[in-house]
Amino acid sequence: MTISPLFTDLYELTMAQGYLLNHHNPHVVFDMFFRRQPYGGGFAIFAGIDTLLDDLEGLKFSCDDISYLGSLGYFGDEFLEYLSEFRFSGSVLSFREGSLVFPEEPLIRVEAPLIEAQIIESLLLNIVNFQTLIATKAARVLVATEFGSILEFGMRRAQGYNGALMASRAAYIGGASGTSNTLAGRLYNIPVSGTMAHSWVMAFDSEAESFERYSELYPDTSILLIDTFDTLNQGIENAIIIGKKLRKQGKRIGVRLDSGDLSYLSKQVRARLDAAGLRYAFIAVSGDLNEQIAAQLLAEGAPVDVWGVGTQLATGHPDAAVSGVYKLSARYQGRQIIPTMKVSNNPAKMTNPGIKQVFRFYDKDRTPLRDVIQLADEPIPEGPMELHHPTLHYKRTMFSAFHSAEEQLLPVMREGKRLNPQEDLKIIRDRVITQLQRMDETFLRQINPHEYKISLSRALRDLKFRMIDEYNRG
Amino acid sequence: MTISPLFTDLYELTMAQGYLLNHHNPHVVFDMFFRRQPYGGGFAIFAGIDTLLDDLEGLKFSCDDISYLGSLGYFGDEFLEYLSEFRFSGSVLSFREGSLVFPEEPLIRVEAPLIEAQIIESLLLNIVNFQTLIATKAARVLVATEFGSILEFGMRRAQGYNGALMASRAAYIGGASGTSNTLAGRLYNIPVSGTMAHSWVMAFDSEAESFERYSELYPDTSILLIDTFDTLNQGIENAIIIGKKLRKQGKRIGVRLDSGDLSYLSKQVRARLDAAGLRYAFIAVSGDLNEQIAAQLLAEGAPVDVWGVGTQLATGHPDAAVSGVYKLSARYQGRQIIPTMKVSNNPAKMTNPGIKQVFRFYDKDRTPLRDVIQLADEPIPEGPMELHHPTLHYKRTMFSAFHSAEEQLLPVMREGKRLNPQEDLKIIRDRVITQLQRMDETFLRQINPHEYKISLSRALRDLKFRMIDEYNRG
CATH class of the missing domain: 3.20.20.70 (Aldolase class I)
Known part of the structure; x- marks a missing residue:
């Protein structure tokens, strides 16, 4: 089953034409993440990335798609020609399918020209939001x-x-x-x-x-x-x-x-x-x-x-959807990376700027202790770290009592080609079960669960605060 | 987009093989209906029949489907051969797409050999339950x-x-x-x-x-x-x-x-x-x-x-689904029609036996007054009628004050071929709006709406009670 890239919200296409005609198509980085656990629970199971990668590889506007778009009256020849050559050429990093995941942490990182990154937004969210819910x-x-x-x-x-x-x-x-x-x-x-x-x-x-x-x-x-x-x-x-x-x-x-x-x-x-x-x-x-x-x-x-x-x-009743979102976190100016973020009156709606990586820390039995979101160019964590709460600026802690740390966002697609074949679902299922069994039971409670800790590294938190300050100065 | 008939619950196929090998494949009649309005509202909008008819026309097991089924170990050559020739050859009557519909009344009536009628059950319910919800x-x-x-x-x-x-x-x-x-x-x-x-x-x-x-x-x-x-x-x-x-x-x-x-x-x-x-x-x-x-x-x-x-x-939040069901209402024994029904301790779970038709009664402004479920061979209602509550046996009424009556279940497919092309959705949408505007406002209230009356004809009620009595006598 291949899906047409016409499976997108129309505004992605109207905006895309605007970017093309304004010669504004920089390489950008988008993060997919969610802000609230489904069902009021203590964890979510990340799913859908393998489906998405297959779809991204096959994305192609058909002649019927193009002539349909032409018939709408919004789109000119230059853009339609662009679309007729459209292929997704970006890179994707992702949590492994079947990972236990938590709010605020980037689950998928897409790096692509702005137009491509936008056209795939609705498809990506549709697949991952739903499969993660179920x-x-x-x-x-x-x-x-x-x-x-x-x-x-x-x-x-x-x-x-x-x-x-x-x-x-x-x-x-x-x-x-x-x-x-x-x-x-x-x-x-x-x-x-x-x-x-x-x-x-x-x-x-x-x-x-x-x-x-x-x-x-x-x-x-x-x-x-x-x-x-x-x-x-x-x-x-x-x-x-x-x-x-x-x-x-x-x-x-x-x-x-x-x-x-x-x-x-x-x-x-x-x-x-x-x-x-x-x-x-x-x-x-x-x-x-x-x-x-x-x-x-x-x-x-x-x-x-x-x-x-x-x-x-x-x-997925009684929830209808995982409320995953897809937000710009950086754009390239030549070779320079410009971090971007959404500043909002509502602290929960702020995003985390820059190209990021997520580490999961384990004790010696591989029980997960906490996740840390940091900038991708920070070194792999080793010694004691100063960690910060994702939204409350006065909450911070020193953290050192861990046995190992593991990078969570792994490369899964480069220049539009997936790097690994689809995993057998049985393997993914076993991964889920193993993780659930290793998790402290208090996190698995059906209601009012123990909240698993997600922190920002000092460097990410400093970048974020610097950007908020700049924004506030206008 | 064509869908494989493998889009079915496995038990439909295990049962189908059983029917085939037991030479038990009579013509049967199934009704699709629901028992409760979605969202606690006063009406539902029937949708999906046009999608379903297209799918039924195209249903065909592919070679891959057949060899997959063969690999499961449940199915023998005779049945697999049957499936490789499978086409839906039945007849379908239905409410018009976009009709206002109510609990208990048959919305779709399928007449087909038992095996075919069962294999399409999951597909039919999937399409109509969801589109009706939305x-x-x-x-x-x-x-x-x-x-x-x-x-x-x-x-x-x-x-x-x-x-x-x-x-x-x-x-x-x-x-x-x-x-x-x-x-x-x-x-x-x-x-x-x-x-x-x-x-x-x-x-x-x-x-x-x-x-x-x-x-x-x-x-x-x-x-x-x-x-x-x-x-x-x-x-x-x-x-x-x-x-x-x-x-x-x-x-x-x-x-x-x-x-x-x-x-x-x-x-x-x-x-x-x-x-x-x-x-x-x-x-x-x-x-x-x-x-x-x-x-x-x-x-x-x-x-x-x-x-x-x-x-x-x-x-369709906060509801996940319309709880539509698909129940046997009659089977043919040669040319003779044997009505069937589900007798349950729970009166709301009883079904209405026999081949049925639904009439909607209007006043002179075409405001719907009530719907009556009757046996398909009863004459078109004209004069005063004795009507019965669908489940409460002591509730009955005489009804005569109407201007016109209209048959709701119309033939849409015969011998596996649809009788009319797809309607333009705009026409269906206009039909919905016209009906909503004609309906008394009390039925459209968001919560605690006025309940639109659905009745059984005297003949249908008598058949139902006779069958319950027979069942109780064992």
């Missing part, structure tokens, strides 16, 4: 289920085809074990799963017959939906018959509960399965689940083995 | 702005490319005047708009220069963003200079406010424009708007001419 949601569900087995099946209420496909991709990265979205399975190599709906059970003369037919056909994946008629008086009994039959073949069943009180029912069903000697039969639950409901079920001791999560995972 | 959101904003001019620019935080494209389409249908999404403009023939971002203003040595350059290039669409530095002390003054210059050429400016208190600022800016003789200059506002904020601004008398609405419109 990967984060999946990781929250993963934590809530104590690293349980989660199946994503939200496609029927996801936002568009591609909303569904990207949601499946991002949910898997964030820790889901699989998806029901078969096309996502093929495109992204995600394990797919799914067995029967109520309509299957109702298509036969009896529930017992429907289970029988199913287990004959799929003896290895017989997850029987037992709530169509009466879970405890009928469904579980019919499932146990199949379970005993399959046990003789060395195979096991699962049962799925999709309605009713999942805590009460799962305990009853577990007891009945155990009493029938089907201790290995597993219990899947579904039905408008989210991280809060999962946590509550576990707190009540519900014996759930598999969590089917749909709409709320695929849409 | 068209409804747009209509709510339209009502809140008293049928004002709304620009949708949510793509950077929309859910995927296609989430953004479908959102632009549906927002326009629901009453937006245009979009910033340039690709949506090309694909769906939606007016596109957009002028400048803060980055344009900051790219020049001064705000005044940036406005000057912009208005030279785009004298007909100079919407100047005046809040980059200081709206009232600088931005509006620089805009007025341009406004006076353009006025001499017979052109007018607009100004956009993207931050601060939009009520206070818009009044101040209006006064300054008027005092400068620029009464025709218009004021656009933006920044996390939604229907509640728009209504509040108008209630305070804010002189807003254009509403830029982004994230919340393109994602």
Whole structure:
């Protein structure tokens, strides 16, 4: 699937023509970052960069695109000609896909001629904002289920085809074990799963017959939906018959509960399965689940083995979006770098000037301690450092008790070419899980989490304050 | 853009293979409907059917799709061969795109062999649930702005490319005047708009220069963003200079406010424009708007001419999805029609059996009075009718005071071929606006609206009760 660069806000193009005709197309540096964690949580999972890089490599206006733009009446021949030759020729640095990330730190750094950097803005934000939202949601569900087995099946209420496909991709990265979205399975190599709906059970003369037919056909994946008629008086009994039959073949069943009180029912069903000697039969639950409901079920001791999560995972509900932004941080004048920043009455809306790097500091067990945003030309941190709060100027600290430091923004694209092939999603998913497991639990709390520390280096903070002072002097 | 039928939940395919191997593939009838209005409002705008019909016509498993399915280990040669010949051959009836619609009534009726009807379920729900969500959101904003001019620019935080494209389409249908999404403009023939971002203003040595350059290039669409530095002390003054210059050429400016208190600022800016003789200059506002904020601004008398609405419109926030479902209502046994229904302990989860039609009743001014769901073979309603509440069996009424009745489910596809070409979106949008204007205002209230009446015909209610009785007798 390639996307047209016409997938951009029109103002990017009206501005781009203005820059071209005013001969104002310097090399610039943009940072993508967000200011607030989604869901009021303590972390986000960065996702989408691999999708973005593929798209950037393929970006090209088609003849239809160009003639459409011509028809709008805004654009002259010189600009249309420029667009017909348009390719993204910039460089990109980025956090690794699947990194735990935090507010204020640059997640992606784009260096390109101004016009190119602007035309890709909407595409970049669209991809990364959404996939990060969903990967984060999946990781929250993963934590809530104590690293349980989660199946994503939200496609029927996801936002568009591609909303569904990207949601499946991002949910898997964030820790889901699989998806029901078969096309996502093929495109992204995600394990797919799914067995029967109520309509299957109702298509036969009896529930017992429907289970029988199913287990004959799929003896290895017989997850029987037992709530169509009466879970405890009928469904579980019919499932146990199949379970005993399959046990003789060395195979096991699962049962799925999709309605009713999942805590009460799962305990009853577990007891009945155990009493029938089907201790290995597993219990899947579904039905408008989210991280809060999962946590509550576990707190009540519900014996759930598999969590089917749909709409709320695929849409990131109750948040609609990660509010990622893309802001100019420097421009080149010849070979000289001019840092730029947005000065605002609202300190939270100020940006951090200059070309920056992010370091993550670890203790000896590789538990992350804090992140530091510094200027890219500062040396790799070693000894004790003076660190500053990103917005509150009176907050500072000395920091030295760390074991190692790791650069987070790595080169992923140079002159429009990606530097590495797509990673297998399984590797990205493993990275997410490893990081979550290394993180102190207080940062993973669902609500009111411990706030992970993001600091500015002394040099970055000094640059920022100097620029604010200059601005205030007019 | 064609979508693969692999865009389906895996269980549709595992079940489909089961039906095929069990020689159980009768013609069936499915209804798509929803049970609750989005946003707690009094209406929804039905959208997406035209997109769906195009997709259904083009559905075809590719060789890659088939070999991927083969690789999963679930599917045998007979079924894979069936899929390689798969085309949707069914018939579809539907409400017209852009209709005001209400809970419980079938919006789409699909008649097809069981396997085909199941394979398209996820696609159908994905498209219609999402576009209906967004068209409804747009209509709510339209009502809140008293049928004002709304620009949708949510793509950077929309859910995927296609989430953004479908959102632009549906927002326009629901009453937006245009979009910033340039690709949506090309694909769906939606007016596109957009002028400048803060980055344009900051790219020049001064705000005044940036406005000057912009208005030279785009004298007909100079919407100047005046809040980059200081709206009232600088931005509006620089805009007025341009406004006076353009006025001499017979052109007018607009100004956009993207931050601060939009009520206070818009009044101040209006006064300054008027005092400068620029009464025709218009004021656009933006920044996390939604229907509640728009209504509040108008209630305070804010002189807003254009509403830029982004994230919340393109994602349907705070709702994630319309909870549309797709349920079996009848199956054929030879030529005989067997009505089916889901009987549930929860009356709201019962379905209405049989092949159904929906009539909308109007008074002489074409104001809708109520909708009636009846069996498709009942005659067109004329005289007094006994009508029943959809779930409460003791509620019934006699109804006769209407001027006309109109069938709502119209044939749109027969044997897999659509019967009409795509409608121009402008026509659909006009239909939405006309209906909203004809509706009694109490139904359009943002919260706690008057509930529009949906009834069952006597015959449908009798069939439903008969089936419940049969079920209860076991």
